[in-house]
Amino acid sequence: MLNEQELAAFLERHQLSLEARAIVMRIRGSEPSRRVRPGRGSMTCRYPSRKMGRIIQAESHTNELAAIYTWEYDAAVHEFYDQPEPLKLAYHNGVRSVAYAHTPDFFLVSDAFVGWVECKTDEELAKLHIEKPERYAKRDGKWISPPGEAFASQFGLGYMICPSGCFDWNLLRNLDFLADYMRADCPPPSDDERSIVQRLFESSAWMPLHELIAADAGLTADAVYKVIVAGEVYVDLSARPLMDEFARVYRDQLAATFAESDGNQAKLTVPCTSPFTLEAGEPLSWEGTAYTVAVVAGAQVTLVSASGKPVRLDVESIEQLAHDGKLVGAALTNNVAAHIRENIVRRACVRATAEAHIWIRQFNEYRRGVAVSRCARTMRSYAAKFRQAEVAVGVGALGLIPDFMSRGNRTPRFPEQVFEVIADVEREERDRGTRRTKVDIYGDIRGRCLAKGLPVPSAKTVAVWRKHHVGVHEDALRFDGHRMAYDSKPWVWTEQRGFLPHGAYPFDVAHIDHTPLDLQLVDETLGTVIGRVWLTALIDGYSRKVLAYYLSFDSPSAVSCMMVIRECVRRHGRLPSKIITDGGKEFSGSYFEILLAFFEMQKKTRPPAEGHFGSVMERLFGATNKGLIHVLQGNTLILQCVRKCSRTHDPRRLAIWTLDAIERTLDDWFENVYHISPHGGLQATPNEVFDAGVAEFGAREHVRIPYDAAFILSCLPAPKSRPQRNVYPGKGVKHYGEYYWCEAFRAPRHENTEVAVRYDPLNMAVLYAYVDGEWQQCRAHDAPLYAYRTEREVRLASAALRGLMLKDGKHREIRADQRAAFFRNLYDDERRLREERDANLAHELESEMPVADLSALPPAPRETYHQCEDF
Template sequence: MINNFDVFCKEQGISSEQELFINNIRSSDPARRVKSSGKNVPGFYSSKKMGVTIQFESHKLELAAIYLMEFDDDVYEFYDQPPSFKLNYKINGKNRGHRYTADFFVISKDFIGWEEWKTEEELSKKMAESPERYILDENGVWRCPPAEEYAKEQGLSFRVRSSKEINWTLQENLRFLEDYLLEENPSVSVTSRNIITNYIKSDLGITLDDLLSVEDAQFSVDDIYKLIILGEIYVDLDGFLIEKFEKFPLFIDKEVAVALLNFEATTVNRDIDGIELDNKVVLEIGGNILWNGNLFMVVNIGETEISLLDEAEKIIPLPKHSVEELIKKGYIKSLASNESNEKHDEEVQEYKEIIKSASPSDLQEANEKYFLLRKHLEGEVVDVPPRTLRHWKKKYNDAVREYGKGYIGLIPARHKQGNKTRRLNKDVIDLMEIYITEVYENKKQRNVSSVYNSFKLDCIEKGFDPPTKKTFEKQIERRPSHEQELKRKGKKAAYDKEPVYWELTQTTPRHGGRPFEIAHIDHTKLDIELICSKTQKNLGRPWLSLLVDAYSRRVLSFHLTYDPPSYRSCMNTIRECVNKFSRMPKTIIVDGGKDFQGTYFDTLLAQYECNKKTRPGAKPRFGSVCERLFGTTNTMFIYNLQGNTQMTKNNVRLLTKDTNPKGLAIWTLEHLYEALNQWLYEEYDQRTHISLDQSPRDAYQQNIRKTGERKQTYIKYDYNFEMFTLPTTKKGTAKVQIGDGIKINNVYYWSYELQNPAVEGKQVPVRYDPFDYSKAYAYVNKRWIKLNSQYELEFAGRTEKEIKIATAELRSRKKNTQDSINISALDIAKFLRTTEAHELLEIQRLKDEAFKKSLTVIEGGKKSLAKKQADSKAFNKSEIKSTNLQKVDDDIKTSKDEIEEVTQFDLYEEFF
């Protein structure tokens, strides 16, 4: 960001009025919150350059624009959804106008003003719908004259930017290198730097895969990517994709790269069919060349001689060195060399389309003709009539002149045979289309017979000969099924027939290119009834929250609780991920639920530079990574446990007291948590995944070796991190009131450290513990201090959920009286002492106690797991001596045995 905006304005010659106007935009909140229309994927990007989150409405377009601005040194500041302004324009001579909000306001080296980003398709559509607002000028540049006029009045600029400007190779490379680009001061040891650069100098054009494959390397993968960022290794980020490691070249500097790429562009490539010379004239059997303006076909390429066939079918043998000399002097040219590249591209595309439309039998026939013709031209006798050979040769030469490829002339054109004209009268066809699109395809959902009868009657009245019902039905089948379902039954019914966009292109990598690039988080209610370990009472079905890495399908963390999804579930799931891996995903995909849209969750993500994307509602395919794992967990794990509820789904009428899952339940939350820990982190983690053809753990570890550990992104799981996973107030702060302390959620909290005159009456950051309402925290004197509630005894151990239940009960009681319905902390404290409160909150208290136990029951297992992971890392390091390998194996086996002793995953019943 610009440190001194006043100085910047003077340097840029910006007037005081303009400076005031721009400052108003800089200090304003976004004019609106972006949202999904059902097709787009909105979210926010945690910008390090701006120090705030930047909204995007499309992860295919606006997010790409954000990446360009984030890593462009010429862009100083950019703001999403700047304040709206009015567009004025004329329609049919009448003045019109509306409020308009641009995508971004940008302050850069050579541009200050608004930017609107749209796809080429959108702009073409907008120009057709509103030519007074969007135009394509004579230079092929998209413009919005009304917005430009407003910007000009302010002494600023406005520009429309199109998806055509986005280089998706560069986009993917920026995402890949983002962790290194955002690192404060990336550094590489002198030893590693020298080793890496020596490899690159000694092997010009060495690929990234070659460097990553160096045995006993004394440098890390991260060192390579840091040297790229530091500019000590030159790479072409615009032209080569890093994730294609085997094709990504590394150079010591730009000059060497340009020289080597130019050399490769003129390198002679040889293959079994022919040779390609320096001036790009291709000689291959069956190929065609121009010699002094005359067309010749190459019929043979020998070791010393090349044979050509002229249009009079005369074979001309020439010494190979003579042909090469004629090519060098320019007497022999490629057939396509006299034609424009654009025309050549069109011909190639048309050629490909013809090949695609040909049937396998057509191609087989063309191949037979080609080989027979080739033998004939080489002087061999073939069993084909001369007239047929002349016909084939003419077809071949005609195709050479039209497409530059003779082979296409030998493909049978049977698809052109027959009468393609429809027998029906055009007026009948038009009437049939009207009945199908307007009468059949609507919300009345009339059946085919009914609509056909109406259509038939209309045809007779108009004097037409009506087609048969079978013809009418075939015409209906020609219509897009998704569009029909949408019109007849609505978008939810049509969703199953909606075209599936797997989004495997560079524009939107569906699952990212590496672990921790993209992760999905979601919740589901497990199909099993649980009981209390103390009272044996049925406590219902638990909720499972999963955070899954999209690339490797590895479960990064999970959370199990009785409470419905909330920000607490999200916070605890993220907390477990950091505790396990010391990092958070770069982008988290969420649905539109309130638990993912709250301030607490967004603040946590923004604090640790994690981006958020919200998938469209009612589109389960967008969350398939989690949805499939939920199904796998239920079918392969939960349905093998006693008390599972699968019978209540399909056979509820067959339930009896003896088969009711509520009566059969024997599992507690603590034991289920423990068994899930083993299932998700060990069993599923090492099971071959059908989409990967390997286990999630293997996919994760293999890719980490190529994409780097990225230790600069590691998060220390400490007291400060725990504070950020705790909720706060709407403002994030609370006032220190003299003598009373800090009021959080209508409850006063106190600590002797609040007596400091420096903080009295000031707003300070605060947090509270949702699992113990008697505790809260405040950031005072550059550290977090612990606060105690004024009703310590009553609130001790009470969760936020219990307090909400008690508050709701008191509010419902006061509605029936003349008392105010405002509920104070004293009212809640008094209520919590009563027997009624004990009865009301008993079930919730048992659920909370079970959850707290589940967090501690596997601590022993976690220690063993941590030891095993440490040993596994040591095992993968090349410097381990072979004499130590057996000891590492024994230690890993011992750690695994310790965990199995705790969980007894395969012997579920032994818990009881």
């Protein structure tokens, strides 16, 4: 991003007008004019740009985001801003003048272009060109917008259409893959790592990337990628993705040039109207004279005639001769025959192939003079077909393949008017939007055919016509809407375009979502049924490993999202690069988005009502409920048919699981069952894929985040009802009915003033208040109750208390005496458990002691018994 001096020099160098400079300054100083939202089939993204130092919005995951990546790493691009102020464009469509408001996708400031940019897919541009030719046209092979160019030209600026086909996706994927190693805080490769790489390339000009990573124990994947980014070795980032098993690493760019030229010498394609391939030993025909390709050296090709006379031609001369039809290759000569052979094999069904195998075997036996079961006339027919195919396509066996698909009388039995009647009825049915029975539709078709004097087709004929002309998705889309038709919607294949949907390495892409567990929980102390608990999970898209989860009785909110982010750092010490969410309000809160922007994580939002984008999370939730929750006592599976649930099997009467117990069970389930079980989409276990991905694509230790007080403070939310709280003299600030105090409140200037506060959902003993320009930690009045409690115990106690509050159905505050009584009950339970343990130990000791012989003891005096009886 340009500073003030650099911007002034840039504007002066490009000699922009005063109006253009005012537009540039206004766009630089303003926020985006609108917030992009996911549409049907499109995934939006919020990209934390290091170049711009701000969040850049992308309305499309495969088009606008690609433009952002291109500009982010292009040194000629200085600034780019998303969703600038709307423009008023106008044009004449031949009948009248049309004016409309238009918001471009970006405003670009670069050395070669300054102006507005609109990103569209190639398919969308082709469609808009037909619908609105005045707005979108093609000039010299490039898409343009005449109204946009006319508006921008009056200020001396530009307006550019950026189609999706102009992006180098191999380059973009590699830039995304190496983004962690391009950070300023990434340490450079060490001298030992450099020396290992130099030693490996002493005897080889290039190596496959995966072999280079495994070549030396002292060379890790992180070291290899650091060396690539540092330029110690050469990799063509546009050739293929680094995640590809065929990715190559060269000693330097000169070695890459020689290696590629050696590969090109063996095979050279001539680009002409009828292309053929030049390679050593290839036969050619030059105006009827036979030649053979001898040597291919760069742009020079040496041909040798049948008499041994060499002829040297350049590629341009060969192109001209091939274009004129004077030079013909063997591949071009046999092009027609190859096409016929391909059609014969393609049309051969399983039955035809099996039948041809029998015919070929019998024909070979017949030619050897062996007696066969077929008559002589049939075998002569086989021989004739064999010779015809041998002459026509060069392979006689193909003539013995029967063409079952062409047999039979395929002439329509009904005139074309009958099928037009069927199509008219189907069209009217779809336009009406109501679904009639097949009997009613057939009766309508029958009546119309009789009225027109046409033959009446059978119901089976109508059904067959409908099967061949009406798709399941189109039918459901018309009658039931796009939500019901989503299951039959064709998949979108993005092998050539777009980023990998599940990421390229561990911690690249993660999904976050919520679900209520199908289990009734009870309070650990009182035994009161609290209800169902919400599970918020963060799962790695690459390995399907559960990175973190969070349980809460509160409904999903930004607090749940921030807590699962905090738990991920506590467990793994790092965060994913991209997080995919749905369109819930909890994911668009300011605190959650600030947290993502602070740690430079992209947030991608799935399109609404399209569950396939979140299939990774849905599979996890389904496997957890089906494999674990539904086998526990008190599960709510029976409540799916609540009217058939008897009182004896009501989950609320059978509930025994507490929050502490279910959390320990979930830990055990994820670590010892889910992570080590083969995953159907991976053909391996999540742990195996995760460990292999870290070893192959780098541990990326430099992006680790310390789990310290600073990180915890960044993950703390503000109270939803009132982010600022009053400072009561001598008491402090009040939160959830409890007073929190810090020494800074003793200053008289803070009394009866409001301060911003943040609370810790995992620890109700502390609160943070923004006092004197920094966040001060405040202690609760009953903080000693939490003194000897771990973070997990405090979190579980806090969650249970919030669950009891929500169960009452009203937003009442939890008083300090209630929390104190809660922990006193916990202390009593611990005391009881300790007493039971001590009693069990004493019993075990008594059982191990030797039994004494009481027969040798003297009898006790009778007075003793009399005294006992009197007593």
